[in-house]
Amino acid sequence: MRLCQTDGIPEGEARGFEIAGFAHKVVVVRRGGRIFAYLDSCPHYEGGTPMAWKADRYLNGEGTHLACHSHGALFEIETGECVLGPCLGQRLTKVPVRISPSGDIEMVREPAEEELG
Amino acid sequence: MNIIGPDYLVFGVDDLVACSEFLTAFGLTPAGVDDKGGLFEALDGTGIIIRHKSDPDLPAPLPTATMLRQQVYGVRDDADIEAIAAELGKDRKVHRLADGTIETTDDFGFALKFQVTKRRKLEMPAEKINAPGAPAQRGPNELGVWDGMPAKPRMLSHAVLFVPDIEVATGFYCQRLGFVITDVLKGAGPFLRPKDNDDHHTLFFIRTPEYMKGIEHLAFHMGGPTELMVAGSRFVKSGYESFWGPGRHKFGSNWFWYFNSPLGTHFEYDADMDKHDDEWIAREAPFGPEASQMFLLQHREKWVPGGGPKPDQ
Numbered sequence: 001m002r003l004c005q006t007d008g009i010p011e012g013e014a015r016g017f018e019i020a021g022f023a024h025k026v027v028v029v030r031r032g033g034r035i036f037a038y039l040d041s042c043p044h045y046e047g048g049t050p051m052a053w054k055a056d057r058y059l060n061g062e063g064t065h066l067a068c069h070s071h072g073a074l075f076e077i078e079t080g081e082c083v084l085g086p087c088l089g090q091r092l093t094k095v096p097v098r099i100s101p102s103g104d105i106e107m108v109r110e111p112a113e114e115e116l117g
Numbered sequence: 118m119n120i121i122g123p124d125y126l127v128f129g130v131d132d133l134v135a136c137s138e139f140l141t142a143f144g145l146t147p148a149g150v151d152d153k154g155g156l157f158e159a160l161d162g163t164g165i166i167i168r169h170k171s172d173p174d175l176p177a178p179l180p181t182a183t184m185l186r187q188q189v190y191g192v193r194d195d196a197d198i199e200a201i202a203a204e205l206g207k208d209r210k211v212h213r214l215a216d217g218t219i220e221t222t223d224d225f226g227f228a229l230k231f232q233v234t235k236r237r238k239l240e241m242p243a244e245k246i247n248a249p250g251a252p253a254q255r256g257p258n259e260l261g262v263w264d265g266m267p268a269k270p271r272m273l274s275h276a277v278l279f280v281p282d283i284e285v286a287t288g289f290y291c292q293r294l295g296f297v298i299t300d301v302l303k304g305a306g307p308f309l310r311p312k313d314n315d316d317h318h319t320l321f322f323i324r325t326p327e328y329m330k331g332i333e334h335l336a337f338h339m340g341g342p343t344e345l346m347v348a349g350s351r352f353v354k355s356g357y358e359s360f361w362g363p364g365r366h367k368f369g370s371n372w373f374w375y376f377n378s379p380l381g382t383h384f385e386y387d388a389d390m391d392k393h394d395d396e397w398i399a400r401e402a403p404f405g406p407e408a409s410q411m412f413l414l415q416h417r418e419k420w421v422p423g424g425g426p427k428p429d430q
Contacts, residue, residue: 053139053377055356061132061379070360071279071333072182072381085182086279086329 001107003028006099009035014058014066016040019107024048026095027058028105029066031077035105038080038092042068048093066092118200118295119193120311121234122319123273124163125156126335127187128380129170129178135379136167142355143376143384144269144337144348159337162237163191163273167380176220176228183331184381187220188227188276191234193313201231204293224289225280225330239271244341244388261343268348270337274387275318277333279325283307286322296320299393300368304404308368315392317369334375334383338390342372345388349374353416364413368400373410 003017003026014029025040040058041048052058053069060067065074065083073085080092096108130136133154141147145157145164153172158164168175168186175186192198195217202211202219212220218232245254245261255261280286283306290296296309299317306322323333339345346363353359360383362374371390375383402408 049360050358050377052358053135053379054358057135057379061130061135067381069358069377069379069381070383071329071331072184074182086325088328 002100003037003097003105003107006035006103006105009105012059012063013056015056016052016058025050026107027051027066028097029058029077034078035097035099036077036080037095037097037105037107038066038075039095041093042070042073042087043082043090043092044068044070044073044085044087118204119197119313120201120231120294120296121191121193121236122163122311122314122316123188123276124191124232124234124236125166125187125189126185126273126276126332127166127168127175127189127228128184129172129175129186130154130167130184130380131170132379133167133169139357139379139384140165140167142352142357143378146269159270159272160241161239161272162235165273165335165380176222179226179330181328181330182381183279185332186228187230189230189232190311191236192231194233198231198233201294224285225282227278236272241271241340244343262347266344266347268339268344268351270348270386271340272338274316274336274338274385274390275320276335277321277323279329279331279333280306280322281325281327281330283322283324290320297393297395298399299397300399301401302368302404302408303401307399310393315394317371317391317393332382334385336373336385336387339372339386339388342388345372345374345386348386349376350416352376359416362413363416365411367408367411368402370411 009015009028009030011030016025016027018025026037027040028037040050042051051068058066067074071086073082073087075082075092082088082090098106098108100106140157148156148158154167156164156166205211205221209221220230222228247253295312298307301307308318309320310318358377360375360377365372369390372388373385375385378384
């Protein structure tokens, strides 16, 4: 499933995508030229809660981490691991993505049962 | 010891520009804000103070993700400041500032400041409703809603803290500072009001592990449920992230709508909270979805049912 063109996400920025059938958005972030994608679902609460404070505002102020703007939890962009905050040691759910030959960012898999809205 | 309630909550943030945008969009008004931050106030002058987290004027941070750096409580007069200084001076350092305020910390290291309240007395009507059997609150031709109607936060209402030990937290605020427990959600914690405030709560605790210590949410009083709905709907339409609500809590009876924020805590619009006096006997309920709300709704984009297929279809 196509999310956007690779240049749709500048270096050091993130975007959220609503995906038909998914209860949560998918957050795509570019860091060091690499693309990472996670469910927009903070593991602090059962069922997960959305993490941005405004559309596409997923990073902390310094742009070093993905942040949950519920309680300020910080997640490593590369691994999704929570390094500070209520869900310390837990991880964001990784969403496999790939770059297509035509330069699109695509989601590789279908949603799992528990991710359906 | 006449504590009225929170005048300001002070945050050390990592993005002053984002926080300024958020606080203004939420409906607060910048009051003397410069590139180092400042106060964003509700209509009565209570509000949120932001500084960069590295600002040396801020009290020390807690060793957690929280950006809350100080709770500033308003008291009635100088005698209250003296009474608090005498009480808390028994077992901790109380700093006296040149402006007559005092600073100290609670038993978990949350920084506190006490000042003669700077809030302004509000004189504004509450939301008015009409119902059969009761005198009309809105007279003939007086409208309930209109495009562009004001929906501004009126007053800083309450803060909710994550604390590692409810007994210790309650002991400090009740026995040392004269707060009163109005109700208890067992498994989470108690709702507290200061002696000189009849709101159901200005403070609530939720028991959490030590590494979560901090502020869970803060709330501002609106003029009524309609203002809350209008403000929240506008906020969602502007792209801000709803977290919980709109709905109406059971304990306190206040309407609620919570939003994520770049200050690492939820911001709540609340409205129409219960009032209590010392005759009230605290209730208890087990913490959970049933006890937490009378009803819970969820925002959706505007939609209208029509008369079915259009004539040309």
